Amino acid sequence: MASYFDEHDCEPTTESSTPFSQANNLLLQLARMLLEQGPDFEMDLTSLTPGERQAPPASKAAVESLKAVQITPSQAAKGASCPVCLAEFDEYEFVKVMPCQHKFHPSCILPWLxxxxxxxxxxxxxxxDDPEYEEARKEKERAKEREAQLDMLHNAMYG
Ligand SMILES: [Zn+2]
Ligand SMILES: [Zn+2]
Incomplete structure (x- = not known):
């Protein structure tokens, strides 16, 4: 007897379907659309973070302080590529490095930021550069810290 997938002529999806990786892919899709459509493309990121306001642009200072590095021959040989346009980097090509160490063509990441x-x-x-957003973000971090401290306290008392 044929299996469900044979009968329906489809493959079980191998891609992880966690909300994070979906959001992840969606961001890259949006970044690609932004490249195709140009700077007037209106992105709606609110669907990614329901209940939260859309994140504002990165600050000029933060963008200007992004490091530019050259792709080494060994990175190029390994097929390192830009996550936005998916093109492989050339040897000695200059790319922008985010603090998370992800590398992009300047022309791919700058419009996004x-x-x-x-x-x-x-x-x-x-x-x-948005004081309101920064304040909300700090508040979130403080809440996280308080939680971590409570955890520690709890572990110290009962652990
Ligand atoms: Zn690119
Ligand atoms: Zn990253």
Whole structure:
């Protein structure tokens, strides 16, 4: 007897379907659309973070301080490529490195960072020039710290 997948002529999906990786792919798709459509493309990122406001662009200072590195021959030989346009990097090509170490063509990542502040691969956030957003983000971090401290306290008392 044929299996379900034979009968329906489809393959079980091998891609991870966790919400994070979906959001992840969606960000890269948006980054590609932005490249295709140009700077007037209106991105709607609110669907990625329901209930939260859309992240503002990365701050100018943060973008300017992104390191540019040259692709080494061994990186090029391994087929290192730009996550946005998927083109392989050339030897000695200059690329922009995010703090999370993800590398992009400047022409691929800079338009993206003028729209929003996170790495399209891993969502690592760059600082923004938006005081309200920064305040909300700090508040979130403080809440996380408080939670961690409570955990520690709890472990010290009962662990
Ligand atoms: Zn690229
Ligand atoms: Zn990243």
């Amino acid at each position: 003028s729209k929003t502040n996170s790495c399209p691969v891993c969502r690592h956030e760059l600082p923004t």
